[in-house]
Amino acid sequence: MPNSTQSPYLLLANIGQLLTLRGEAAPRRGRDLQDIGLVENAAVLCGGGKILAAGPQRELLRDPWLRTNRRKVRELDCQQRVVIPGLIDCHTHPVFAEPRLVDFEKRIGGADYEEIAAAGGGIRSSVAAVRRSSRGELSKKVLAALNAMLEQGTSVVEAKSGYGLTLEDEVKSLEAIRDAARQWPGEVVPTLLAAHVVPQEYAGKADDYVKKVCDEMIPQVAKKKLAKYVDVFCDRGAFTQEQSERILAAARKHGLGTRAHVCQFTAAKLAPLLEYQPASFDHMDCVQPEDVSLLARGETVAVLLPGTNYFLGHTGFPDARRLIDAGVPLALATDYNPGTSPTPSMPFVLSLACTHMKMTPAEAIAAATINAACALRLQQRKGSLEAGKDADMAVFDVKDYREIAYWFAWDRCVEMVVAGRVVGLGTLGER
Numbered sequence: 001m002p003n004s005t006q007s008p009y010l011l012l013a014n015i016g017q018l019l020t021l022r023g024e025a026a027p028r029r030g031r032d033l034q035d036i037g038l039v040e041n042a043a044v045l046c047g048g049g050k051i052l053a054a055g056p057q058r059e060l061l062r063d064p065w066l067r068t069n070r071r072k073v074r075e076l077d078c079q080q081r082v083v084i085p086g087l088i089d090c091h092t093h094p095v096f097a098e099p100r101l102v103d104f105e106k107r108i109g110g111a112d113y114e115e116i117a118a119a120g121g122g123i124r125s126s127v128a129a130v131r132r133s134s135r136g137e138l139s140k141k142v143l144a145a146l147n148a149m150l151e152q153g154t155s156v157v158e159a160k161s162g163y164g165l166t167l168e169d170e171v172k173s174l175e176a177i178r179d180a181a182r183q184w185p186g187e188v189v190p191t192l193l194a195a196h197v198v199p200q201e202y203a204g205k206a207d208d209y210v211k212k213v214c215d216e217m218i219p220q221v222a223k224k225k226l227a228k229y230v231d232v233f234c235d236r237g238a239f240t241q242e243q244s245e246r247i248l249a250a251a252r253k254h255g256l257g258t259r260a261h262v263c264q265f266t267a268a269k270l271a272p273l274l275e276y277q278p279a280s281f282d283h284m285d286c287v288q289p290e291d292v293s294l295l296a297r298g299e300t301v302a303v304l305l306p307g308t309n310y311f312l313g314h315t316g317f318p319d320a321r322r323l324i325d326a327g328v329p330l331a332l333a334t335d336y337n338p339g340t341s342p343t344p345s346m347p348f349v350l351s352l353a354c355t356h357m358k359m360t361p362a363e364a365i366a367a368a369t370i371n372a373a374c375a376l377r378l379q380q381r382k383g384s385l386e387a388g389k390d391a392d393m394a395v396f397d398v399k400d401y402r403e404i405a406y407w408f409a410w411d412r413c414v415e416m417v418v419a420g421r422v423v424g425l426g427t428l429g430e431r
């Protein structure tokens with residue numbers, strides 16, 4: 001008889017509310033975003049890192065295999081709490097060395113994002129600190145951030161470079177992500193964001209920098225298999241539409257996926273960028289009406305980042321209702337970064353989505369699970385709890401799933417299961 005602590009089988013029992021998010025492995029749109037597949041008095045059986053069954057506990061316990069093999073199965077008593085798929089943070093910038101406290105105080109004093117950048121703060125100050133840091137120092141910071149995310153329910157993280165801005169420092173940043181990811185139980189999706197801002201040494205020569213990104217950085221990173229995606233900051237003060245297209249074209253040429261920061265400060269024309277089949281468009285604060293209907297017909301996910309609006313002290317937030325009601329597939333993420341959103345907390349983002357973007361708790365959770373999986377093109381394996389999918393789950397110490405978005409700045413995640421193993425936080429009873 002194998003020792004149950006080494007068992008490849010795990011049963012999550014006595015779940016008060018299980019949110020399965022079951023259904024088609026495709027982004028939820030419109031009214032379907034509400035459909036969270038709620039099962040009360042549920043259980044989940046995992047084996048070999050995958051979900052074997054998820055549903056009503058009474059049915060699951062009648063399974064003939066489970067009845068004869070129950071003693072081989074490790075069991076986690078969820079004590080009537082809420083279990084959801086591990087949250088998916090599909091937009092983060094974790095490779096930085098220091099918090100940006102000067103920016104923080106300057107902004108309190110009334111300076112805006114662009115004035116801070118012009119004064120030598122902003123992204124460029126993070127660039128100087130990353131260039132001074134070793135790969136080992138950076139990977140420690142990335143791992144600390146990943147662990148903070150895990151503690152709050154996140155099991156998949158998209159992680160961008162973008163504070164190096166030389167071939168050497170972007171490679172170092174992506175290697176730091178890879179090193180941290182190897183020590184973390186969840187899954188990390190690495191993204192090259194060399195086109196974050198034009199570095200100081202290329203001031204007035206942005207096209208030369210774009211050429212370097214396209215001809216040197218993207219090919220090297222693709223060759224070393226250090227990134228799955230290439231991202232570009234297409235906005236005022238960063239890269240033009242035409243430069244952004246060149247960067248996305250180079251990504252496609254080298255077999256990498258694409259995504260873009262767009263419409264944070266100024267509207268971009270999305271149709272030309274859609275030619276490069278981006279997995280996501282991120283921010284989307286000021287998207288044009290004609291682009292809303294275009295997105296409603298496509299597969300590119302709009303990733304909203306309300307933590308940024310909160311931290312910048314903006315009163316306006318992305319118009320989630322307009323996008324959802326038009327049928328645009330929508331996801332949520334933290335945008336974890338030192339300048340505009342220093343939070344690892346997806347539950348806080350869910351709270352912001354409800355209070356400031358008028359999403360329902362069900363919509364917010366779907367946007368942070370199945371739709372976020374679609375934004376990373378991981379929906380075949382991640383984002384819902386169904387037989388055959390990866391057994392990634394977060395247990396929250398609440399009785400009703402709506403409480404996950406209701407309590408804010410209060411971490412209610414008490415246990416994490418990643419690839420069918422209890423990795424976490426160890427507060428629940430185990431047999």
Ligand SMILES: [Zn+2]
Nearest residue numbers: 091093261335
């Ligand atoms: Zn970002």
